[in-house]
Amino acid sequence: MPQVKILEEVCKGCGLCCDEVCPANILILSPDRINPSGYHPAEVTDNSKCIGCGYCFKICPEPAIEIYK
Amino acid sequence: MKQLFGRPAGLTDILQRYCPGCGHGVVHRIIGELLVKLNIRERTIGIAPVGCSVFADEYFNCDMIQPPHGRGPAVSTGIKRSRPDCIVFSYQGDGDLAAIGTAEVVHAAARNENITIIFINNAIFGMTGGQLAPTTLPGMKSTTSVQGRDIKKQGYPIKVCELLSGLDGPYYLARTAVNAPKNIINTEKALKTAFTYQIEEKGFSMVEILSMCPTNWGMTPVQSKKWIENTMVKYYPLGEYRNRAKEEK
Numbered sequence: 001m002p003q004v005k006i007l008e009e010v011c012k013g014c015g016l017c018c019d020e021v022c023p024a025n026i027l028i029l030s031p032d033r034i035n036p037s038g039y040h041p042a043e044v045t046d047n048s049k050c051i052g053c054g055y056c057f058k059i060c061p062e063p064a065i066e067i068y069k
Numbered sequence: 070m071k072q073l074f075g076r077p078a079g080l081t082d083i084l085q086r087y088c089p090g091c092g093h094g095v096v097h098r099i100i101g102e103l104l105v106k107l108n109i110r111e112r113t114i115g116i117a118p119v120g121c122s123v124f125a126d127e128y129f130n131c132d133m134i135q136p137p138h139g140r141g142p143a144v145s146t147g148i149k150r151s152r153p154d155c156i157v158f159s160y161q162g163d164g165d166l167a168a169i170g171t172a173e174v175v176h177a178a179a180r181n182e183n184i185t186i187i188f189i190n191n192a193i194f195g196m197t198g199g200q201l202a203p204t205t206l207p208g209m210k211s212t213t214s215v216q217g218r219d220i221k222k223q224g225y226p227i228k229v230c231e232l233l234s235g236l237d238g239p240y241y242l243a244r245t246a247v248n249a250p251k252n253i254i255n256t257e258k259a260l261k262t263a264f265t266y267q268i269e270e271k272g273f274s275m276v277e278i279l280s281m282c283p284t285n286w287g288m289t290p291v292q293s294k295k296w297i298e299n300t301m302v303k304y305y306p307l308g309e310y311r312n313r314a315k316e317e318k
């Protein structure tokens with residue numbers, strides 16, 4: 001099964017990966033976590049639904065997303 | 070666990086100092102991947118522009134030069150002619166390429182120099198604080214056109230791909246965007262084609278990439294990616310403007 005890993009310290013919380021990009025709709029901006037740069041990083045709600053398409057990685061400007069299988 | 074997607078070896082580990090949602094990072098990642106995929110990282114020399122991406126020399130894991138404002142195509146020409154074995158790419162923004170460096174890019178294209186230009190078009194001057202750029206859309210607000218660009222006073226925007234496609238010289242011209250996964254995949258293809266033509270010594274290739282600038286557009290990153298799709302693409306149509314490999318067939 002593919003697994004998404006968010007590098008929380010690299011994420012700038014822009015939210016590009018969270019809006020209509022993920023086909024499984026499992027990415028949100030964390031409502032409570034804050035990283036050392038002061039941003040709310042992206043968060044995976046249910047890793048078991050990931051299909052490993054890589055769209056979130058492709059649109060991430062940092063890139064702060066890694067996908068493993 | 071095998072890594073399917075991750076930071077490419079063509080980029081250094083330094084954190085990029087761009088604003089959240091900036092399109093530069095996406096293009097950096099694509100170039101970083103191509104340097105490894107095409108096995109050209111060891112013999113590539115990149116040209117960093119003046120603008121937000123002036124620190125690109127810290128981010129790309131290849132040799133880089135930072136020339137004066139707008140002179141990327143001229144410096145690329147010098148490098149390529151003295152070291153023809155090297156792969157040379159010039160990374161430029163719209164203030165760099167379409168304003169102060171217009172003469173350099175037009176003449177490099179007319180001479181069909183064997184170089185690759187990567188042109189980031191965000192329709193505004195990013196680093197200096199959101200002033201009107203030659204690519205600003207009619208009616209678009211900037212800090213020096215607070216009522217919106219008035220075509221009677223400030224004229225019409227420059228469409229660089231259309232401008233250069235009027236010349237006989239260029240080998241490959243394309244316009245893409247980085248606002249959605251589908252457009253990003255097309256950008257990957259266009260940049261790969263551009264670098265491949267340089268490796269095959271075909272000649273001048275330029276890829277214009279429509280990119281987000283949420284800070285200076287006064288939008289959120291999500292609004293700005295929708296603005297590219299709904300407004301910017303209508304004025305700057307995407308697609309291939311010149312591909313002499315296809316025309317010669």
